[in-house]
Amino acid sequence: MPEGILCNKTPIKTDEQLKLVLSDSRGTKYYAEMLELEVDSDALWALIQKTMKSRTKTWFEICAHCGLCANSCFLYQVNGRIPQQVPSYKIQSTLGEIVKKKGKVTNEFMRHCMDVAWSQCTCCNRCGMYCPHGIDMGVMFGYLRGLLYSQGFVPWELKIGSGMHRVYRAQMDVTTEDWVETCEWMAEETEEEWPGLEIPVDKQNADIMYTCNAREPKHYPEDVAEAAILFHVAGENWTVPSEGWEQTSLSMFAGDWECCKDNVQNVYDAIERLNPKRATGTECGHAHRATVIEGPYWTGRPDGLPPVPYIHYVEWLAEALRTGKLKIDPAKRIKEPVTLQDSCNYVRNQGLKDVTREIISYIVEPGYFVEMSPTKEHNYCCGGGGGFNGIGMYREQRNVALRTKMDQILDTGCKLVIAPCHNCWDAIRDLEEEYEIGIRWSFLKPLIIGMLDVPEHMLPKDEE
Amino acid sequence: MYDFLTGPMLWLTFAVSFGGLLVRIVLYIKGLNQQLDRVAYRAHMGYGLKGAFNSIISFLNPVGARLWRIRPGFALMFFVFHIGIVITPIFLIAHNVMLQENLGFSLPALPTCVADILTWAAVVAGLLLTLRRVAFPEVRILTTGYDYLMMVITLAPFVTGLLARYGVGDYQFWLTAHIITGEIWLLSLPFTKLSHVVLFFMSRAQLGMDYGIKRGGMKGSSMSW
Numbered sequence: 001m002p003e004g005i006l007c008n009k010t011p012i013k014t015d016e017q018l019k020l021v022l023s024d025s026r027g028t029k030y031y032a033e034m035l036e037l038e039v040d041s042d043a044l045w046a047l048i049q050k051t052m053k054s055r056t057k058t059w060f061e062i063c064a065h066c067g068l069c070a071n072s073c074f075l076y077q078v079n080g081r082i083p084q085q086v087p088s089y090k091i092q093s094t095l096g097e098i099v100k101k102k103g104k105v106t107n108e109f110m111r112h113c114m115d116v117a118w119s120q121c122t123c124c125n126r127c128g129m130y131c132p133h134g135i136d137m138g139v140m141f142g143y144l145r146g147l148l149y150s151q152g153f154v155p156w157e158l159k160i161g162s163g164m165h166r167v168y169r170a171q172m173d174v175t176t177e178d179w180v181e182t183c184e185w186m187a188e189e190t191e192e193e194w195p196g197l198e199i200p201v202d203k204q205n206a207d208i209m210y211t212c213n214a215r216e217p218k219h220y221p222e223d224v225a226e227a228a229i230l231f232h233v234a235g236e237n238w239t240v241p242s243e244g245w246e247q248t249s250l251s252m253f254a255g256d257w258e259c260c261k262d263n264v265q266n267v268y269d270a271i272e273r274l275n276p277k278r279a280t281g282t283e284c285g286h287a288h289r290a291t292v293i294e295g296p297y298w299t300g301r302p303d304g305l306p307p308v309p310y311i312h313y314v315e316w317l318a319e320a321l322r323t324g325k326l327k328i329d330p331a332k333r334i335k336e337p338v339t340l341q342d343s344c345n346y347v348r349n350q351g352l353k354d355v356t357r358e359i360i361s362y363i364v365e366p367g368y369f370v371e372m373s374p375t376k377e378h379n380y381c382c383g384g385g386g387g388f389n390g391i392g393m394y395r396e397q398r399n400v401a402l403r404t405k406m407d408q409i410l411d412t413g414c415k416l417v418i419a420p421c422h423n424c425w426d427a428i429r430d431l432e433e434e435y436e437i438g439i440r441w442s443f444l445k446p447l448i449i450g451m452l453d454v455p456e457h458m459l460p461k462d463e464e
Numbered sequence: 465m466y467d468f469l470t471g472p473m474l475w476l477t478f479a480v481s482f483g484g485l486l487v488r489i490v491l492y493i494k495g496l497n498q499q500l501d502r503v504a505y506r507a508h509m510g511y512g513l514k515g516a517f518n519s520i521i522s523f524l525n526p527v528g529a530r531l532w533r534i535r536p537g538f539a540l541m542f543f544v545f546h547i548g549i550v551i552t553p554i555f556l557i558a559h560n561v562m563l564q565e566n567l568g569f570s571l572p573a574l575p576t577c578v579a580d581i582l583t584w585a586a587v588v589a590g591l592l593l594t595l596r597r598v599a600f601p602e603v604r605i606l607t608t609g610y611d612y613l614m615m616v617i618t619l620a621p622f623v624t625g626l627l628a629r630y631g632v633g634d635y636q637f638w639l640t641a642h643i644i645t646g647e648i649w650l651l652s653l654p655f656t657k658l659s660h661v662v663l664f665f666m667s668r669a670q671l672g673m674d675y676g677i678k679r680g681g682m683k684g685s686s687m688s689w
Contacts, residue, residue, distance in 0.1 A: 054495025058667055062660040065611050067596075067603035068531060068538065076602070083605035092606070129689060130531045132523055132542075133664055134671035293678060297502035304504030304678060351680015351687065377680075377688060378530060 004033025009040070009152040011256060012163025021163065026392055027156025037152050039110055045103030047150055052099070056143065059135040060096055063088055069137065072130035074380040074404040075120055087127040087137040090116050095144040114153045117144050119394035122401075124344040124381035145255030154254050155391045161250030162259045169266050170214040170246040180242050182217040186225040193460055197232045199224070202274060203239035208316070209276035210240050211247035211267055211291065213284050213422055226445040227282065230317075233452060234325035244270025247281040248422075249290030253387030257298070264295035271307045279310040283443045285345030285421035286385070288312045293350055312346050314420050317444060318355045321362045332451035334364045339372055339414040341405075341428065342379040343421035353377060356420065359444060363451060370412040380404050382419070384427030402431040409439060417441040469643045470562065477647045484654025485662045492666045501674070508677045515676015515687065516669035522689035523668060529689040538596075541589045548586025549618060552579055553646075580629075583622050590619045610657070617652050620645035 003009065006021050007030045024030050069087040070076050076085040083089060094113040098105055105113075121141040128136030148154060149162075164171050170179075180201055187199040200206070210231070216223040231238045244266045251259035271279060281287055292310045296303070311319075320326040340360060346352045353376040360369050372379060383402035388394065405427065409417055419425040419441050428441040498504055505512055522528040532539040553559060557573035564570040574582070594615050597607040624645050628638035652658050660667075675687040 051500055053497045053500055054492045055497075055501050055667075055670055057495070058492060058663055062657055062663050062667065063606075064657070064660070065597075065603065065606035065608070067600060067606055068535065070602035072531075081602070083601045086602045086605060089605050128671060132531070133660065134519060134523075134668045136671060136674075294502055297499055297504075300499060302498075302504065303507040304498070304502075349679050351675075351683050351685025353685060374530075 002036075002038035003152075004030070004037060006030040007033035007037055007152055007159075009037075009150065011166060011259065012159065013166055015167050018160065018163045018167050021156070021160055024156070030156045030159070031393070034111065034153065035107070037107055037110075039103075039105060039107055039151055041103040041105070043103075044098070044105075044147060044151060047147060048099060048103060051143070051146075056140060059133070059140065060092070060099070062133055063092070063135055064133065066132070069127040069131050069135075072127045074124075074126070074383070075122075075401055078400055078404045085120060087121070088135075090120050091137045091140045091144070095140055095147070098144075098147065110148065110151060110153045113144065114148055114155065115394075117141055117148060118155050118158070118387060118391060119397045122344075122381045122384070122386035122388050124385055125348050126344070126378070126380065129348075129378065142252075142255070145253075146257050147255070149255035149257075155387075155393060157390050157392065158250060158254035158387055161387075161390070162254040162256035165246075165249065165251045165256075165259050165263050168214075169243075169263065171248050171250045172214040172218045174214045174217050174246075176242055179217050179245055182221050182224060183240060186221050187228065190225045190228060194229055194232055194458065195460055196458070197228055199228050200239045202242050204274055206239040206274065206276045207237040207278065208239075209271060209274060209279040210238055210281070211245050211270075211279065211287075212240075212282040213248045213287055214246050215248075215422065216282060223282065223443070223445065226449055227313075229449055230320070230326065230445060233454060233458060234320045236320075236325070239274060239276065241267075241270035241274055244268075244273075247287035247291045248284060249286065250387070250390075252286065252290045252294070253390075260290065260294075261298040264291055265299050267291050267295070268299060268307050276308060278308055279306065280313055280316045281310070283313050283420040283422065283425075283445065285343035285423055287422070289345035289349055293346075312350070312352055312355075314346075314352060314355050314359060314444065317448065318358045321359060326448065327453040328362050328448070328451050329453040333362075334416070334447070334451075335368060336416060337368055337370050337412070337414040338364055338416040338418060339370050339409060339412040341372070341382060341417055341419040341421065341424045342376055343419075343424050344379070344381050344385055345421070345423075347379065348377045351377070356418075360418070363444075363448060370414050372408045372412055380408060382421075382424035382427035384430065385423050389423055389426050389430070399430070399434050402427060402434060406431050406435055406437060410437060415439050418444060418447065420444050465640065466643075469640065469647070473647060474643075477650050481650040481653050485659065488654055488659050489662050489666060492663060496670065501670070503670075503674045503677055505673060505677070508682065511676045511681045512673035513676070515674070515681045516672035518687060519672025519675065519689065520665060520668045531689075541592050544585045545589035545593060548582040548589065549622065552582045552586065552622075555579070583626055587619060587622050587626070590615060590622075614652075614657055617645075617649050617656075618658070621649050 006024055012018050012021060067086060073087045079085050094116050123138040123142050125136055125138035161171055183199040183201055191197045210227060249260055249263050251263060292306055296305050340356055383405045384398055388398045417428055417439055419428050420443055432439055526532055526539050526543050555571055555574040556579050560570035560573045597603050621642055624638050624642040628635055628642050653661055675681055680687060
């Protein structure tokens with residue numbers, strides 16, 4: 001049987017197909033069908049010839065097989081330093097073999113590649129920093145994921161994830177109406193405490209447009225409210241688009257390149273339509289990576305930049321604190337040892353290492369901030385990046401992977417971890433659940449709201 | 465034989481080797497693709513070149529990258545090996561005498577004892593790097609016969625050079641062997657993994673441009689390798 005009903009080479013494009021695949025609990029039937037999925041070697045090889053150029057070819061050719069990448073990989077370290085976890089080995093024994101064999105590989109081999117690409121690499125890009133030749137195996141794994149997706153060899157959750165993006169243009173089934181309603185609901189509810197607060201939808205020519213993660217309207221609407229509170233207090237002229245509000249990209253994790261482009265184009269269209277001066281997104285790493293860092297290339301923008309300056313939420317926060325738009329009550333600053341999780345997707349991949357520390361300098365009493373080791377662009381992945389958090393089949397491997405972050409946190413002696421990234425936040429929550437080391441973790445928004453020095457005219461009347 | 469090897473054959477070797485390496489550079493650059501690599505090379509050349517420079521310099525400096533600082537033992541072997549095999553052939557007095565005779569100019573020559581030390585050190589470092597391949601599982605799993613062949617091709621001119629220099633056995637034989645192995649080494653450069661003599665710079669520059677443009681450089685954040 002070349003193609004399954006659930007597991008096949010065709011992306012999920014309709015709600016019916018989406019519901020059908022979703023109804024297959026844990027992907028049992030999906031993975032059973034995958035055992036029979038035929039590899040279209042000609043198509044695979046044609047795709048490679050079209051997309052694999054001198055950078056990747058050279059990376060394969062000049063790899064000196066020195067093994068220095070081994071220790072750079074947290075998955076190598078945390079899995080008993082078995083040689084099969086050496087990044088160079090992982091990519092050469094998968095993508096390298098597919099290329100060597102000109103795409104003529106078996107179903108079994110493709111399934112092996114899928115396991116390696118999604119459970120032995122989080123695309124954190126750390127190995128690229130420790131290779132003398134500058135070979136970035138995270139980039140290569142991202143590429144391999146695309147090849148595997150094109151042949152239907154993708155974990156069930158990510159097939160669904162990119163299907164969600166294709167059908168709903170959001171990673172979850174949140175429609176435009178749902179989103180706008182959530183904004184109205186949150187504005188109404190929050191306005192009681194913050195008189196005058198609004199969540200302006202589709203406002204033209206605002207100073208800043210805000211985009212978020214579908215999880216927020218779906219499961220954590222208070223996050224949208226928190227963003228609104230901070231924009232409100234800062235006196236920001238802001239807006240959210242009714243269409244193109246979803247910034248995340250499970251399609252990037254899945255390797256669904258076509259869908260990646262569509263997601264980002266949708267956000268850029270909102271920018272073109274509403275004409276804001278700038279844009280910012282929520283405290284998410286991969287969403288920023290997708291929409292701001294990689295997105296311009298997917299959509300073919302020649303300058304590699306989004307249509308307007310698109311900053312990460314931490315940059316907006318740092319700016320608001322720096323310029324005094326948001327003021328922190330010194331008495332409410334954090335007075336306990338606290339550490340910070342550097343997200344790979346905007347620290348290693350966009351250098352935003354000093355901005356988060358600037359925020360720390362405003363909100364943490366001097367002397368209480370403890371750096372993880374290693375830190376900044378050398379920091380380790382949270383353990384759940386690249387989609388790892390969300391794949392049931394690799395839960396066990398993911399839980400092992402969390403141990404690196406656990407040890408780093410334990411070494412700081414802190415009980416509070418600031419994690420301005422959805423994936424990192426999830427991973428740290430899960431590591432506490434799994435290993436019970438007695439820590440708390442938080443995004444920046446709620447922390448900052450709790451320590452704001454609010455101008456008097458903004459306070460609710462009964463508190464005045 | 466000697467005249468042929470140090471005459472036409474040598475010129476041919478130089479032409480193929482250096483010409484070939486030049487072709488490799490050109491092909492590498494031509495094969496870069498802004499959209500597939502996701503780096504806007506052209507649009508932000510200034511940031512890119514700054515990033516490329518930072519990336520190359522950090523790894524040419526034995527304490528410039530965190531990688532070298534946390535692996536001092538490997539860094540020592542690596543630099544001793546590469547400095548020895550690059551510097552010695554270029555500045556060896558015997559080579560420069562030939563250069564003077566044939567082209568009428570020569571480069572400053574290394575004192576013989578320095579050349580001896582560099583060569584010995586490079587050979588020892590090369591052997592230690594090879595030993596790593598056997599000793600450590602994380603290197604063993606990556607190693608293929610090709611890697612050993614590359615080391616043999618690279619070290620052969622140095623070992624035969626030392627044997628000729630110390631007059632072990634038949635000087636003429638070792639000298640001829642030295643020239644032949646040296647030419648094989650040079651001829652291998654463009655066609656094998658040894659192309660990293662130029663592609664190292666290309667690949668480092670490419671990742672440096674990636675960081676210099678997309679991954680932080682344009683945010684004013686300098687990558688600390």
